[in-house]
Each structure stands twice: as C-alpha cells, then as structure tokens.
Amino acid sequence: MTITPSARRVAPTLEAVAAAAGVSRSTVSRVVNGSSQVSPEVLAAVQDAIRSLNYSPNRAARSLANNRTLVIALVIPEEASRFFGDPYFAAIVQGITRELDNSDYVLTLQLAQSRPSEKTIRYLTGGNVDGALVVSHHSDNAFLETLQETMPVVYNGRPMRFDTVRAPTQSAYFVDVDNAAAAARGTQYLIDRGRERIGIIAGPPDMPAGADRAEGSLRALSTAGRSIERVTYGDFSQVSGARAMRELLDRFPDLDSVFVASDLMATGAVSVLRERGRSVPGDVAVVGFDDSPAASSGDIQLTTVHQPSEAMGAKMAQMMLSLLRGEPVEHQCIMQTHIVERDSA
Amino acid sequence: MTITPSARRVAPTLEAVAAAAGVSRSTVSRVVNGSSQVSPEVLAAVQDAIRSLNYSPNRAARSLANNRTLVIALVIPEEASRFFGDPYFAAIVQGITRELDNSDYVLTLQLAQSRPSEKTIRYLTGGNVDGALVVSHHSDNAFLETLQETMPVVYNGRPMRFDTVRAPTQSAYFVDVDNAAAAARGTQYLIDRGRERIGIIAGPPDMPAGADRAEGSLRALSTAGRSIERVTYGDFSQVSGARAMRELLDRFPDLDSVFVASDLMATGAVSVLRERGRSVPGDVAVVGFDDSPAASSGDIQLTTVHQPSEAMGAKMAQMMLSLLRGEPVEHQCIMQTHIVERDSA
DNA sequence: TTGTAGGCGTTATCAG
DNA sequence: CTGATAACGCCTACAA
Numbered sequence: 001m002t003i004t005p006s007a008r009r010v011a012p013t014l015e016a017v018a019a020a021a022g023v024s025r026s027t028v029s030r031v032v033n034g035s036s037q038v039s040p041e042v043l044a045a046v047q048d049a050i051r052s053l054n055y056s057p058n059r060a061a062r063s064l065a066n067n068r069t070l071v072i073a074l075v076i077p078e079e080a081s082r083f084f085g086d087p088y089f090a091a092i093v094q095g096i097t098r099e100l101d102n103s104d105y106v107l108t109l110q111l112a113q114s115r116p117s118e119k120t121i122r123y124l125t126g127g128n129v130d131g132a133l134v135v136s137h138h139s140d141n142a143f144l145e146t147l148q149e150t151m152p153v154v155y156n157g158r159p160m161r162f163d164t165v166r167a168p169t170q171s172a173y174f175v176d177v178d179n180a181a182a183a184a185r186g187t188q189y190l191i192d193r194g195r196e197r198i199g200i201i202a203g204p205p206d207m208p209a210g211a212d213r214a215e216g217s218l219r220a221l222s223t224a225g226r227s228i229e230r231v232t233y234g235d236f237s238q239v240s241g242a243r244a245m246r247e248l249l250d251r252f253p254d255l256d257s258v259f260v261a262s263d264l265m266a267t268g269a270v271s272v273l274r275e276r277g278r279s280v281p282g283d284v285a286v287v288g289f290d291d292s293p294a295a296s297s298g299d300i301q302l303t304t305v306h307q308p309s310e311a312m313g314a315k316m317a318q319m320m321l322s323l324l325r326g327e328p329v330e331h332q333c334i335m336q337t338h339i340v341e342r343d344s345a
Numbered sequence: 346m347t348i349t350p351s352a353r354r355v356a357p358t359l360e361a362v363a364a365a366a367g368v369s370r371s372t373v374s375r376v377v378n379g380s381s382q383v384s385p386e387v388l389a390a391v392q393d394a395i396r397s398l399n400y401s402p403n404r405a406a407r408s409l410a411n412n413r414t415l416v417i418a419l420v421i422p423e424e425a426s427r428f429f430g431d432p433y434f435a436a437i438v439q440g441i442t443r444e445l446d447n448s449d450y451v452l453t454l455q456l457a458q459s460r461p462s463e464k465t466i467r468y469l470t471g472g473n474v475d476g477a478l479v480v481s482h483h484s485d486n487a488f489l490e491t492l493q494e495t496m497p498v499v500y501n502g503r504p505m506r507f508d509t510v511r512a513p514t515q516s517a518y519f520v521d522v523d524n525a526a527a528a529a530r531g532t533q534y535l536i537d538r539g540r541e542r543i544g545i546i547a548g549p550p551d552m553p554a555g556a557d558r559a560e561g562s563l564r565a566l567s568t569a570g571r572s573i574e575r576v577t578y579g580d581f582s583q584v585s586g587a588r589a590m591r592e593l594l595d596r597f598p599d600l601d602s603v604f605v606a607s608d609l610m611a612t613g614a615v616s617v618l619r620e621r622g623r624s625v626p627g628d629v630a631v632v633g634f635d636d637s638p639a640a641s642s643g644d645i646q647l648t649t650v651h652q653p654s655e656a657m658g659a660k661m662a663q664m665m666l667s668l669l670r671g672e673p674v675e676h677q678c679i680m681q682t683h684i685v686e687r688d689s690a
Numbered sequence: 691t692t693g694t695a696g697g698c699g700t701t702a703t704c705a706g
Numbered sequence: 707c708t709g710a711t712a713a714c715g716c717c718t719a720c721a722a
Contacts, residue, residue: 011472013698013699013700014699014700014701015699023708023709024708024709024710025699025700025701025709025710026701026702026708026709026710026711027707027708027709029700029701029702030707032700033701037707037708038707038708039707039708042707042708056467056471057699057700058409058472058698058699058700059405059414059473060404060405060406060408060409060414060698060699060700061405061409061698061699061700061701061714062699062700062701063405063700064403064405064406064409064699064701064713064714064715064716065699065700065701065702065713065714066700066701066702067714069404069405071453080435080436080439080442081432081435081436081439081638083429083435084428084430084431084432084434084435084438085429085430085435085638086429087426087429087430089429090425090426090428090429090430091425091426093425093429093454093456094425094426094456097425097454097456101462101464101465102464106453106468106473107453107454108416108451108452108453108454109419109438109442109452109453109454111438111439111442117446119446119447122401123451126356126401127356127403128404128451238642239642239643242643242644271616272644274619274620275619275644293426293430297583298584298587299587299617299620358714358715359715359716360715360716368692369692369693369694370693370694370715370716370717371692371693371694371717371718372691372692372693374716374717374718375691375692377716378717382691382692383691383692384691384692387691387692402715402716403714403715403716405715405716406698406714406715406716406717407715407716407717408698408716409697409698409699409700409715409716409717410697410698410715410716410717410718411698411717411718412698
C-alpha cells in the first residue's frame with residue numbers, strides 16, 4: 001500500500017481514544033454516551049484524550065450498531081416556490097433548526113412536490129430517517145399517513161383527514177393554533193370597530209389552515225349579523241392575495257374592510273387597494289394573519305393575528321425529540337394567538 | 346428474547362437476498378453495485394430476489410464500509426427569512442433536488458446564519474458529508490474556505506474572495522452568470538430606449554452578485570455618458586427595494602428609469618413608484634434581474650434580465666456529483682443570460 | 691464468474 | 707466499574 005501525498009488524515013476512532021487514555025473501547029464508549037458507570041479519574045482521562053485527539057464519533061458506525069440514523073426528514077409536499085415564498089415557513093424552519101442544533105440530529109430536506117418521487121418514498125420508508133417533520137401538507141398527501149406507521153411524524157398544522165376520518169386514538173402529532181378561533185377574533189376586530197361590509201380573502205380549502213380560518217371568520221360574521229357573501233379564495237401567496245382583492249373589489253365595490261387569511265396575501269391586497277385609490281385603513285380596513293415579517297415590512301404596517309411561527313417550529317422539533325427518546329407526548333400542541341394592532345385596521 | 350406485538354418487520358439484508366437467490370452476499374453486492382462481472386442468469390435471479398423482498402441497501406453499513414456518507418450538505422450562510430423570501434433560491438434548490446433525485450445522495454440543510462454554530466462546523470468537517478453546496482454566501486464566510494480542503498465544495502455564484510486574493514489554481518468550483526455583463530446589458534436596454542436619468546438599485550456590496558451587477562451597470566452608464574450618481578443599495582429583498590426606491594425618488598425626483606439588481610427589489614420599487622403616482626414604464630421605466638416568478642406575477646410584468654436559476658441549481662448538483670465520482674470538472678460554469686421584454690420598460 | 695474472509699467504528703451483552 | 711467479544715450490514719481483496 002502506498003501513501004499518496006494527498007492522503008487525508010483519517011479521523012481518530014474510539015480505538016485511538018482508548019489507547020491514548022489507556023482504557024478499553026467500551027469505557028470510551030460509555031463516556032461518549034454519558035454513562036454514569038465510570039469512575040471520575042477514568043472519566044477525566046478519557047475526556048482529555050477525546051479533546052486532544054479532537055475525536056468525534058462516526059455516525060455511520062453508530063447508526064449501524066444501534067439502528068438509529070440520527071436523521072430527521074423535513075418533508076415539504078409543496079411546490080418549492082410556494083414554500084420558499086412564505087416567510088411563515090422561514091420562521092418554522094428557523095425554529096426547527098434552532099432546536100435541532102442542540103441535539104445529535106440533522107435535518108434532511110425532502111421536497112416532495114405534489115406527490116413524492118419513488119426515490120423519496122423508498123428513502124423515507126427504507127429506514128434512513130428516524131422521524132419526519134411535515135409542513136404545509138394538503139389533503140391529497142395520503143402517503144404520509146402510512147409513514148406514521150413506520151416512524152414518529154409531527155405535522156405543522158392539523159393534518160387534513162385525521163380527526164375526521166380516523167379514530168382519535170391513532171391521531172397524528174401536530175402543533176398548530178386554533179385557526180378558527182383566531183380567524184374569528186381577527187374578524188371580530190373589524191366588527192368591533194364598526195365595519196359593516198366585511199370581505200374575506202380565505203386560504204386554500206384543501207389545507208386545514210385555509211378551511212379552518214375561513215370557517216372561523218364566517219362564523220364571526222354571521223354571529224354578528226353581517227353578510228357573509230363577500231368571500232374569495234387565494235393560496236396564501238402575495239399574488240393570489242392581489243388577485244383576490246381585485247375580484248372582491250369588482251364584485252363588491254362597497255366593501256369597507258377585509259379579513260385576509262395570511263399576511264402575504266394581505267400585502268398583495270393592500271397594494272391593490274392603493275392602486276384603486278382606496279385608503280387603508282380609512283376606506284378599507286385590513287386585518288391579516290401570521291404576523292410574519294411581511295406584516296411589518298411594508299410601508300403600511302399590518303394589523304394582524306399573531307401566531308408564534310418560530311416557536312411552533314421549535315415545538316415541532318421538541319415533540320419529535322421527545323418521541324424519539326420514547327417519552328410520552330401529547331398528540332396536539334395548540335399554541336396561543338393574539339391580535340397585533342398596527343396601522344391597517 | 347421476546348417478540349413484542351409492535352415488533353417492526355426488519356428490513357431485508359444482503360444476506361437475505363443472497364439466500365433467496367441461492368448465491369453469496371458478494372454476488373448480490375456486485376449486482377447492487379452494477380458490476381459487469383455477473384452472469385446473466387445469476388443477475389436475473391438476484392434482481393428477482395431484490396424485487397420480491399423489496400430490498401434496499403442499508404446506508405449506514407454501506408457508508409461504514411466504503412467511507413462515503415452519500416450525504417451532500419446545502420449550506421446557507423444567511424438569515425432564514427432572507428433566504429426563504431427569495432424565489433431565486435427556491436429555483437436553485439428546486440434544481441438541486443431535482444438533480445439529486447436521480448442519485449444516491451440526499452441533501453441535508455445547514456442554516457448557518459451569519460456564522461455557523463460549533464456543531465455545524467464539527468458536523469461539516471467531521472466526515473459526515475461527502476460534499477457541500479453553498480448558496481448566498483457573504484464575504485465574511487471565511488470558514489467555508491477551509492471546508493474546501495476537506496471535501497468538494499460548489500458555490501452558487503462566484504465566491505467573494507477567491508479569484509482576487511488566492512492563486513487561481515486553488516480557485517473554487519462555482520456556477521454563476523456573468524453578472525457584470527448581464528447588468529450592463531440590462532442597463533443598456535434603458536439607454537437604448539432613450540432614457541436619460543437612469544437610477545440604479547444595487548444589491549449588497551458584500552455579495553459578489555451585488556458588487557458585480559453594480560459595477561456592470563455603472564460601467565454601462567458611464568460608457569454611454571450618462572450620470573452615475575443615482576445609486577442606492579438594497580439587500581435583494583422586496584422591502585429593501587421599496588426603501589431604496591423612496592430614497593432615490595427623494596434625492597432625484599427627475600429620474601426617468603431605474604435598473605434594479607433583483608426582481609424582488611424591483612417589485613418593491615414598482616409599488617413605491619405607483620404610490621408616488623409615477624406611471625411604469627411611462628414616467629419611470631424599470632428593468633429587473635433574475636426573471637424569477639416575482640417578475641411575472643405582479644400586475645405589471647417586469648422587463649428583466651433572465652438567469653436560468655433552476656438550471657444553475659441543477660448544474661451545481663451535477664458538478665458535485667462529477668467531483669464525487671472523481672471526474673475532472675471545470676472550476677467555473679458561467680451560464681447564459683438574456684433580456685426578457687415585458688411591460689415595465 | 692463466484693465465494694470466502696476480514697474489516698469499517700460503534701454499541702451491547704456478558705463476565706470479571 | 708471495566709474489559710472482552712460478538713454483532714450491525716456491507717464492501718473488497720483474494721482465492722477458487
């Protein structure tokens with residue numbers, strides 16, 4: 001065997017550390033895994049050796065030995081441009097990675113478009129990940145349900161089907177807000193301020209967040225005796241918000257306010273309103289949803305329903321880590337929302 | 346040993362396939378790895394066995410044996426909200442994942458904010474990934490340079506320092522467009538249409554794409570004998586584009602056009618122009634950069650400099666795969682740009 | 691062309 | 707509390 005000049009220094013192994021510390025591999029392994037069954041002196045010696053050799057355990061070997069991969073999948077059953085376009089997801093991912101940073105787990109990205117590729121499915125179900133985090137799922141993502149039978153899965157947002165079709169006991173793990181209640185409150189805010197002809201720009205009905213918010217705001221409207229006819233739908237994107245606003249304005253020029261199911265759509269709506277010469281909030285008041293950067297970065301700051309996006313991401317990761325540790329975990333984590341008063345309403 | 350009711354069916358191993366096919370593990374291994382040294386009959390038998398057992402090789406074992414991880418890192422030295430907010434990155438990532446989908450590699454996400462965490466560095470340099478793809482890097486991401494000494498690294502965009510400070514031979518691998526030339530062309534477009542008082546909304550000077558585009562458009566301006574005083578900077582985001590436009594308008598109310606270094610900033614700029622009652626392109630013509638969805642989704646379609654974002658992502662992945670196969674690879678891949686004429690100029 | 695045998699770096703099970 | 711020793715699933719000389 002010849003040594004090439006470019007030969008890379010090989011990473012030190014447990015064996016090397018053991019030799020350096022004058023103990024056996026087993027002992028080093030115990031130290032690495034934080035076993036309490038080690039005498040203080042030995043512990044110190046081993047830790048020294050680890051430090052001086054700059055040892056870091058080999059993930060492949062570890063995972064071969066104990067059958068865990070230390071990998072968590074981030075599954076995104078969504079068009080990349082839609083996912084990346086929304087600051088809400090940015091916050092979620094930020095929260096997830098922040099939390100995972102304190103663990104041994106790493107995140108792998110699975111862009112699954114509308115339906116995941118053969119390879120993605122094999123990867124996910126082939127024992128290559130220890131768990132899956134699912135964001136932005138639609139009602140047609142049925143394959144995800146089978147994933148749950150193989151590994152822990154935590155959803156961002158109530159999964160579409162589970163609590164209706166399936167028995168509650170097999171229900172999924174998820175973190176969410178009470179979308180209906182939150183949307184109702186956002187709508188009520190407009191009602192309380194004396195708005196009469198309130199429009200709604202709702203999210204996509206094939207997503208729980210879309211459907212629930214629509215339901216909540218419609219409920220608030222009818223409870224207050226307001227008309228519920230001024231409704232359009234978008235897909236949470238800015239463009240769709242603009243389009244929806246135009247449509248609403250064309251059909252109901254008398255509109256005096258609008259509740260919008262996402263801040264991104266709301267910014268689109270606001271720009272259309274201004275184009276059409278309506279002052280905000282004077283002529284038309286606008287309440288958004290999310291309290292994402294989109295809400296406070298425009299030149300008119302949005303009054304909006306705050307949801308703790310980054311914390312929700314962090315919570316998803318925490319739930320996953322607990323599940324992986326085998327700890328008992330509540331299936332649902334519903335986080336608090338509140339209204340943030342700014343300039344648009 | 347007791348069998349629990351919830352015992353999961355264990356994944357079939359090489360051994361199992363070998364038994365089913367009546368051959369040795371080695372033979373199965375050869376088939377799996379596409380060796381030509383296998384007789385047709387045996388080949389068929391093994392493939393049958395693989396199919397019927399639904400066998401898929403264990404990544405950990407594989408990587409332990411041959412010292413490759415089959416993992417590629419996607420390194421994002423950037424604020425999550427900035428990264429996720431830009432459809433340009435969405436396209437890049439889309440391209441990368443599309444290409445990787447045909448390989449054995451998976452992508453792991455490393456959000457590295459401004460400076461990567463201790464854990465991220467250890468992870469990256471600790472032999473846990475076979476290569477790294479870097480998008481959106483800034484001039485202060487020095488640690489990335491050391492990464493190159495450990496594994497193949499492919500950058501999206503010319504790395505800030507390399508071709509100036511270092512010897513060209515150690516230069517990095519990257520795919521990019523000729524930002525300066527492209528920006529010059531975009532600016533020239535305005536000049537050719539008789540615009541006289543041309544403004545520039547440039548990108549961040551600590552990013553190559555920002556600096557190069559600024560240089561290109563300023564060059565075009567001065568070559569044509571136009572004033573080069575109407576310049577502001579943004580950070581490629583929509584908000585920053587709006588802010589920059591306001592500033593420009595305040596300082597130079599006589600502006601008759603503006604070249605903007607990203608479509609996202611351009612949409613921000615356009616909305617400000619309309620707010621201020623300037624018609625686009627009548628009063629002020631606008632040329633963007635990217636040809637991202639942002640360009641064609643507003644109600645005024647942007648004339649813009651097209652760069653093949655998704656193809657660039659795909660190309661990055663291809664280069665990486667080649668490098669990992671040990672094939673010779675050109676250090677630079679400069680892709681073509683062209684102007685897309687739409688409504689804003 | 692095919693099989694045998696050893697090893698990749700850890701963890702887990704046992705003795706001691 | 708510590709140390710052998712056998713897996714874990716795959717790859718790869720080497721031998722046949």
